[in-house]
Amino acid sequence: MRxxxxxxxGATPTICDISRAPPKQGEVSLRIEACGLNFADLLMIKGEYQDTPPAPFTLGMEVAGVVDALGPDTDGPAPGTRVAVFGGQGGLADYGCFPANRAVVLPDDMTFTDAAAFLIAYGTSHVALDHKARLQPGETLLVLGAAGGVGLTAVEIGKEIGARVIACARGADKLEVARAAGADHLIDAKTEDIRAACKALGGVDVVYDPVGGDQFKAAFRACNPEARILSIGFASGEVPQIPANHLLVKNLSVIGLYWGGYLNFRPEVVTQSLATLFKWYTEGRIKPHISHVLPLERADEALELLRSRKSTGKVVVTLT
Known part of the structure; x- marks a missing residue:
């Protein structure tokens, strides 16, 4: 299979033919239809992601497809069932074997492309905002990187919860995407002072930060007393250092969130969150924004869209 x-x-990933493995006990085999790309895929190539598998391996963390076999003595969706899976690797291939207990049956009206763009981005933002930060209606939420894969879902979910959402992104085109997702106020990270703009709007109660670096520092200084800062990732390449004395003075909380980790120690958090999110999808309340859909033969180009920040929302690679 491809x-x-x-x-x-550290090597450049390439399309090659490899042997197709049968599913082991506890696994489900999928005929993969689509795979969503994530910033973590770029980190995996360099060996810098916290869950980078040992080489050799196939890239692609989240997939959608059709079950074609179950491993021995394994309970799971029956062959022919349409599912999405967060597997952590192996998604950019014609077939893959993944943990059966992570296979989520898709709503009938959900396309494979939407499904491949759904789990990580929406799951991360919902667990972060609802479970970790306890975002409340009427609070002010600042979303950094608001046109990116997770940032855009944070804008949508923040509005669903009832917050006032400030979206921060680079450039008018990306800000327009955030506005269309429901943002109440827009900040151009290229030209505006993030701290001053947020202060002029009354400060922020929750910060959603997949960026880090200077944007984290500006957002930190714009926080109201008892604000919660969600550290989601470091797309800027800089992990911010937090002045603990400022946390004390303003009674701030900095909260780390790694969505995939919950699958290992509290999977029920993810299960309950996804049930809510799929319900919202079927009700038409949320819809993945996918800026690019490319075939496997152009997977390197698809990754470059993430690397160069030329995409908005999600990039999806199709296998059929």
């Missing part, structure tokens, strides 16, 4: 494969850590 796979977008990494032979060694």
């Amino acid at each position: 796979a977008f494969h990494i032979a060694n850590t």
Whole structure:
């Protein structure tokens, strides 16, 4: 089968033919239809992601497809069932084997492309805002990187919860995407002072930060007393250092969130969150924004869209 494969850590991934493995006990085999790309895929190539598998491996963290077999003595969706899976790797291939207990049956009206763009982005933002930060109606939410894969879902979910949402992104085109997702106020990170703009709007109660670096520092200084800062990732390449004395003075909380980790120690948090999110999808309340859909043969181009910040929302690679 075809796979977008990494032979060694740091090597350039390439499409190659590899043997198709049968599912083991506890696994489900999928005929993969689509795979959503994530910033973490870029980190995996360099061996810098916290869950980078040992090489060789196939890239692609989240997939949608059709079950074609179950492993021995394994309970799971029956062959022919349409599912999405967060597998952590192996998604950029014609077929893949993934943990059966992570396979989520898709609503009848959900396309494979939407499904491949759904789990990580919406799951991260919902668990972060609802479970971790306890965002309340009427509070002010600042979303950094608001036109990116997770940032855009944070804008949508913040509005669903009833918050006032300030979206921060680079450039008018990306800000328009955030506005269309429901943002109440827009800040151009290229030209505006984030701290001053937020202060002029009354400060912020929750910060959603997948960026880090200077934007984290500006948002930190715009926080109201008892604000919660969600540290989601560091797309800027800079992990911010937090002045603990400022946390004390303003009674601030900085909260780390790694969505995939919940699958290991509290999977029920993810299960309950996804049930809510799929309900919202079927009700038409949320809809993945996918800026690019490319075939496997153009997977390197798809990753470059993430690397160069030229995409908005999600980039999806199709396998059929």
